[in-house]
Amino acid sequence: MSLEFLALQVLNGLTFAALLFLVASGFTLVFGVMRIVNLAHGALYLLGGAIGISVAAVTGSWVLGVVAAGISVGLVGLFSERLLLHRVRGRELPEVLLTVGIALVIADLILAVFGGNPRSADPPPPLVGGTPVGPVTYPTYRLFVIGFAVAVGVILFVVQQRTRIGAVLRAGVDDREMVSAMGIDVDRVFAGMFLVGSVLAGTAGMIAAGLLTIRPGADTEILLFALVVVIVGGLGSIGGAALGSVLIGLIDAFSRVWLPELSYFAVFAPMAIILVLRPAGLFGKSTS
Amino acid sequence: MTADRTRMVAIVAALAIAVVAPFVLPTYIVTLLSLVFIAALLASSIDLLAGQGGLLSIGHAGIAASAAYAIAWGTTESLALPIQLGLALLVTLVVSAVYALTTMRTRGIVFLMITLALGIVVYGLALKLSTITGGQNGLTGIDRPEFLANSSAFYLLTVAAFVLAVVFRAVLARSSFGLVLRGIRESESRMSSLGYSVTRAKFLAVMLSGLLAGLAGVLIVWQAEFISPNVASFNRSAMAVVMVILGGTGTLLGPLIGAGVVVGTEHWLSSYVERWPTLLGLVFIAVVLFAPGGVVGAFSRWRHGAVRDRQHAEPGTRAALPSLLEDQGLAGGVDGRPSEPQ
Numbered sequence: 301m302s303l304e305f306l307a308l309q310v311l312n313g314l315t316f317a318a319l320l321f322l323v324a325s326g327f328t329l330v331f332g333v334m335r336i337v338n339l340a341h342g343a344l345y346l347l348g349g350a351i352g353i354s355v356a357a358v359t360g361s362w363v364l365g366v367v368a369a370g371i372s373v374g375l376v377g378l379f380s381e382r383l384l385l386h387r388v389r390g391r392e393l394p395e396v397l398l399t400v401g402i403a404l405v406i407a408d409l410i411l412a413v414f415g416g417n418p419r420s421a422d423p424p425p426p427l428v429g430g431t432p433v434g435p436v437t438y439p440t441y442r443l444f445v446i447g448f449a450v451a452v453g454v455i456l457f458v459v460q461q462r463t464r465i466g467a468v469l470r471a472g473v474d475d476r477e478m479v480s481a482m483g484i485d486v487d488r489v490f491a492g493m494f495l496v497g498s499v500l501a502g503t504a505g506m507i508a509a510g511l512l513t514i515r516p517g518a519d520t521e522i523l524l525f526a527l528v529v530v531i532v533g534g535l536g537s538i539g540g541a542a543l544g545s546v547l548i549g550l551i552d553a554f555s556r557v558w559l560p561e562l563s564y565f566a567v568f569a570p571m572a573i574i575l576v577l578r579p580a581g582l583f584g585k586s587t588s
Numbered sequence: 589m590t591a592d593r594t595r596m597v598a599i600v601a602a603l604a605i606a607v608v609a610p611f612v613l614p615t616y617i618v619t620l621l622s623l624v625f626i627a628a629l630l631a632s633s634i635d636l637l638a639g640q641g642g643l644l645s646i647g648h649a650g651i652a653a654s655a656a657y658a659i660a661w662g663t664t665e666s667l668a669l670p671i672q673l674g675l676a677l678l679v680t681l682v683v684s685a686v687y688a689l690t691t692m693r694t695r696g697i698v699f700l701m702i703t704l705a706l707g708i709v710v711y712g713l714a715l716k717l718s719t720i721t722g723g724q725n726g727l728t729g730i731d732r733p734e735f736l737a738n739s740s741a742f743y744l745l746t747v748a749a750f751v752l753a754v755v756f757r758a759v760l761a762r763s764s765f766g767l768v769l770r771g772i773r774e775s776e777s778r779m780s781s782l783g784y785s786v787t788r789a790k791f792l793a794v795m796l797s798g799l800l801a802g803l804a805g806v807l808i809v810w811q812a813e814f815i816s817p818n819v820a821s822f823n824r825s826a827m828a829v830v831m832v833i834l835g836g837t838g839t840l841l842g843p844l845i846g847a848g849v850v851v852g853t854e855h856w857l858s859s860y861v862e863r864w865p866t867l868l869g870l871v872f873i874a875v876v877l878f879a880p881g882g883v884v885g886a887f888s889r890w891r892h893g894a895v896r897d898r899q900h901a902e903p904g905t906r907a908a909l910p911s912l913l914e915d916q917g918l919a920g921g922v923d924g925r926p927s928e929p930q
Contacts, residue, residue: 398876404868
């Protein structure tokens with residue numbers, strides 16, 4: 301096993317981890333604050349990719365594609381929350397079931413509008429080509445994705461730990477009733493949280509379009525990885541999502557090379573072990 | 589007594605109609621009806637957990653697909669039928685045990701998330717283990733056993749399997765184990781302080797539900813005479829849950845009604861409306877928002893002439909015995925009763 305091979309696989313793992321973090325952080329934030337398992341998160345990701353690719357193709361600007369993906373998917377998420385999820389607030393299973401319905405509708409409408417062919421987006425010119433990293437030359441766009449995810453992670457972490465909004469969110473995770481008793485409009489916090497989660501999903505979709513293909517079925521695939529990441533990391537924790545993403549990303553990269561037939565299983569195994577040993581996840585708070 | 593007699597007559601009449609159907613209806617309809625009964629069987633396996641234990645699985649297609657792959661692989665290896673069935677049973681038990689072991693300490697949305705992840709893992713394995721599963725292309729030419737080659741004979745088998753599931757669930761609902769599961773649904777902590785092993789009860793419930801799902805899997809592969817990873821897909825699991833919710837959780841015939849609506853929409857409406865999944869999704873959203881008891885729940889409320897306030901109904905005042913076309917009062921896992929404090 302050469303050093304080049306090792307470096308390449310680690311970078312591949314980190315790139316995938318970066319993408320996973322973008323998807324899983326929105327998923328876990330929505331869960332942490334609203335206790336909603338948003339099974340439409342994968343569909344929102346796919347929608348972001350589909351819209352972003354089309355906007356980038358029409359305008360010729362990749363940046364506009366990313367912005368359009370984030371904004372439009374954010375609006376779809378906000379409307380879903382205000383019009384549908386809002387009506388069953390606090391009832392766990394109806395909330396999850398509604399997101400299943402929303403996922404069905406979004407996935408089918410994507411198929412209707414954008415067709416079923418796999419599509420992808422070319423990265424913008426400054427990010428095309430390779431950059432030397434230690435012993436290997438690695439695609440610049442992939443390095444950008446890693447940097448982007450780190451930046452998003454730092455912003456989310458600082459907002460959560462150092463600002464007033466973050467304090468409200470953290471308090472909401474611990475004790476929702478008390479937060480609303482303190483005179484904070486929990487309704488607005490929830491709507492805002494769902495908006496942020498959806499923007500992250502949509503943006504991740506367009507970012508992913510430069511690495512993977514955006515096609516029907518990619519929504520449930522990314523949803524599985526997001527689920528595994530947050531189950532491993534602990535629901536509702538940004539730090540947990542980061543750690544889970546890196547762990548799953550690296551396992552995925554190496555198992556693809558060493559155990560190609562079992563790569564799905566290799567990702568699933570740590571989840572099963574952690575469920576048995578620490579049901580609340582590595583960073584999760586025990587619910588019992 | 590008269591109500592019981594009316595019910596008996598209705599059951600016998602319905603069974604008679606179901607048995608006579610293949611001899612009068614065109615083959616296309618008979619095939620469609622087999623699909624409905626198979627889908628209803630898978631939905632029943634999910635409703636066994638959802639209705640009794642309040643545990644909603646969005647991964648049961650994974651169990652069904654595992655059994656289906658066992659039969660498909662056995663057929664391509666030309667194993668004898670009893671060996672194929674034994675293999676399917678073994679695979680079902682092993683896969684169900686994985687589901688049961690990973691979920692037995694969880695409830696509510698965590699249960700749902702883990703079953704969802706497991707379902708997608710089975711899909712991934714079906715896709716990647718191509719030496720056994722044929723990968724994306726799947727396995728073709730999985731002929732049914734000779735005595736089932738006729739579509740009417742196969743249809744009758746699907747009816748028999750569904751009736752078996754209904755009887756099984758009715759017996760379970762009346763049994764003390766059913767009572768334990770409903771107790772767990774209402775309050776886990778109370779059941780464990782009464783000395784029941786909540787973990788063991790959940791393990792057993794998932795295993796029993798897995799057996800029904802495995803049976804559905806065998807019928808799925810015999811029906812299609814072909815298998816691909818699609819059988820294990822998230823959409824299949826989600827559709828089965830849609831059937832359970834549409835019909836009404838905790839009802840014996842709800843899964844059949846839900847399956848009828850979904851399969852009917854898919855096969856009949858799809859020739860008129862291209863975007864039928866959107867339509868189905870919208871109907872599903874409407875049911876979750878406005879008719880949480882599903883079709884059967886709505887029917888039962890209409891028959892009782894008043895909207896029952898389910899949220900405040902005392903669990904003890906509910907009907908103790910299951911009936912067929914009535915909300916048995918076993919629902920509750922998914923109709924919005926507040927869960928235990930976390």
